[in-house]
Amino acid sequence: MKNKDQTGSQQVKIKDLIDRYLKVHPPGGIPEQARGFHLDDDSLAAFAEGNLSERETRPIVSHLVDCSFCRHITAELVRLDHAFSENDAINPLIENREPSKVSEVLSGLLSRIFGTSDNAVFAHDEKNEDKDTEEVKDKE
Amino acid sequence: MIMPPEAQPNVNLPNENDALMGQIYGRCAENAPNFGVTVDCFKTSLQRTLRKYLTASAAADADALEIKQFIEQIQADDLFLALACASGSERAWWEFDQQHRSYLERVARHLAKTELDAQEVIDTVYVELYGTRVVDGERVSKFATYSGRGSLRGWLRTVIWHSVVDLHRAGHDDVSLDEITENVGEGTAHAGFAIPAPGGENDMIGHITRERYRRATLSAIESAFSSLEDHEKLLLLFYHVENMKLREIAKMVENDASALRAWFQRRSRTHDSNQPGRIHESTVMRWLEKCYARILELFRSELQTKYGLTNDEIEICMELATQDLAGNSIFRNLTAT
Numbered sequence: 001m002k003n004k005d006q007t008g009s010q011q012v013k014i015k016d017l018i019d020r021y022l023k024v025h026p027p028g029g030i031p032e033q034a035r036g037f038h039l040d041d042d043s044l045a046a047f048a049e050g051n052l053s054e055r056e057t058r059p060i061v062s063h064l065v066d067c068s069f070c071r072h073i074t075a076e077l078v079r080l081d082h083a084f085s086e087n088d089a090i091n092p093l094i095e096n097r098e099p100s101k102v103s104e105v106l107s108g109l110l111s112r113i114f115g116t117s118d119n120a121v122f123a124h125d126e127k128n129e130d131k132d133t134e135e136v137k138d139k140e
Numbered sequence: 141m142i143m144p145p146e147a148q149p150n151v152n153l154p155n156e157n158d159a160l161m162g163q164i165y166g167r168c169a170e171n172a173p174n175f176g177v178t179v180d181c182f183k184t185s186l187q188r189t190l191r192k193y194l195t196a197s198a199a200a201d202a203d204a205l206e207i208k209q210f211i212e213q214i215q216a217d218d219l220f221l222a223l224a225c226a227s228g229s230e231r232a233w234w235e236f237d238q239q240h241r242s243y244l245e246r247v248a249r250h251l252a253k254t255e256l257d258a259q260e261v262i263d264t265v266y267v268e269l270y271g272t273r274v275v276d277g278e279r280v281s282k283f284a285t286y287s288g289r290g291s292l293r294g295w296l297r298t299v300i301w302h303s304v305v306d307l308h309r310a311g312h313d314d315v316s317l318d319e320i321t322e323n324v325g326e327g328t329a330h331a332g333f334a335i336p337a338p339g340g341e342n343d344m345i346g347h348i349t350r351e352r353y354r355r356a357t358l359s360a361i362e363s364a365f366s367s368l369e370d371h372e373k374l375l376l377l378f379y380h381v382e383n384m385k386l387r388e389i390a391k392m393v394e395n396d397a398s399a400l401r402a403w404f405q406r407r408s409r410t411h412d413s414n415q416p417g418r419i420h421e422s423t424v425m426r427w428l429e430k431c432y433a434r435i436l437e438l439f440r441s442e443l444q445t446k447y448g449l450t451n452d453e454i455e456i457c458m459e460l461a462t463q464d465l466a467g468n469s470i471f472r473n474l475t476a477t
Contacts, residue, residue: 014435020461046289046290047290049290057399065374076301
């Protein structure tokens, strides 16, 4: 009984010790410039969702242990996912807004960002699809 | 610079997998016949994903079954939509806007400091998704980097996150990327190490002894931590450094196929924690406790074998460390022993 209590007490102490140690000396310590690369959006997102196999996960976990930048993003992505899934459970998202025509949205954005109307960027021929889109809108 | 992990140049696909890709394409094309994605474009994208994920840093080549499962797990409809948007299909963009725009706005508002910043992030992300850069006569859309390995929404969250970091960074040229990320989102509060300042005491022998114990303690804890497996280290880092809550970690491993979950469950001897389905906070706590137990074992072993400390001295080391952490003077305690 005494031994069990002692082990429990030691475990509490080691927990505090590791907490302090990791906050002060997180592993890796490799400068951002020397680290070479960060995980891309696709890998980070797939890992945060738990979609990757063991083979795919191994190098990512290894990177996350050493890279505070990617680790922090991963933690925030999981947090976001969690926060939003809780919110959605309470207030289901009501999508009742009519989406605007995307070429118009993007042209507007570019005008604001670059100061010109860059319609030429959207000059691909999609008249038929535009027509389809209008029809769908009319139906709705 | 954001780069994917190393990928090998080629992966040989057996014919049956080519047929499987064709079937999946057929289903997607049936669901969205006017997106204009060709079967070649779809297969090329899948092959690129296979190269990136399945053959990257692999110890052994993936077998046919593994490749088949991989293809079946692809979020095909999301990928189909992304490919169509990348090629500039107006119908696909309309669909994307309807399905995801308000979600993008919510995430941006959640992460950005002001409404103005949130709007700027959304604008930037839309422009990036469409792509304004032209390489070899082709517009480069951000959508082309989505692989379908995770959900499109998960990927979009990450794109927004990076955009928020870039926006923040634009206003702080002299701050490193690491520092910036720690200031975006809920962030982490890195505390200073509570090493007590020299109190002006003159007990030189006591001081040397304490310093010896302190060095041994630090070395042993370092060694114990580095002896853990990577997934155990990551769990501890998520919990202690990133301040993730147990329920958030549980959320991360709720997917039955999660590799992290599989590694921890393999170590677990209890039957209940090996069941599929939801992972409870108490399960994550048990995983953490197993990590602490392993660290304690390795810590004690290191102090005994490398530093030749007795059990009593190990107790002193732990006591010293505890008092250091509390910010109190350790001198009184050592004098008493």
